[in-house]
Amino acid sequence: MEKTIYLTTPYITLGQLLKIADIISSGGQAKYFLADYQVVINGQVDQRRGRKLYPDDVVEIQEFGTFIMKAGK
Structure with missing residues (x-):
């Protein structure tokens, strides 16, 4: 699955x-999520x-898909 994320x-x-991306609900969960998923x-x-993620960066998250950063709308 591929999603575009527009940066403002x-x-x-x-x-x-x-x-x-609604993968975690709070910032505190990020550390634990990143320990479990590539x-x-x-x-x-x-x-x-x-x-830091900038426009045109491509982020692939195991079991969650690909996210493409784009300049804001």
């Missing part, structure tokens, strides 16, 4: 993406919840 700020963090950003595994 210059960037968001990986933890914010998890909340926006996240690939632009082809590289990354588990940092503070990782």
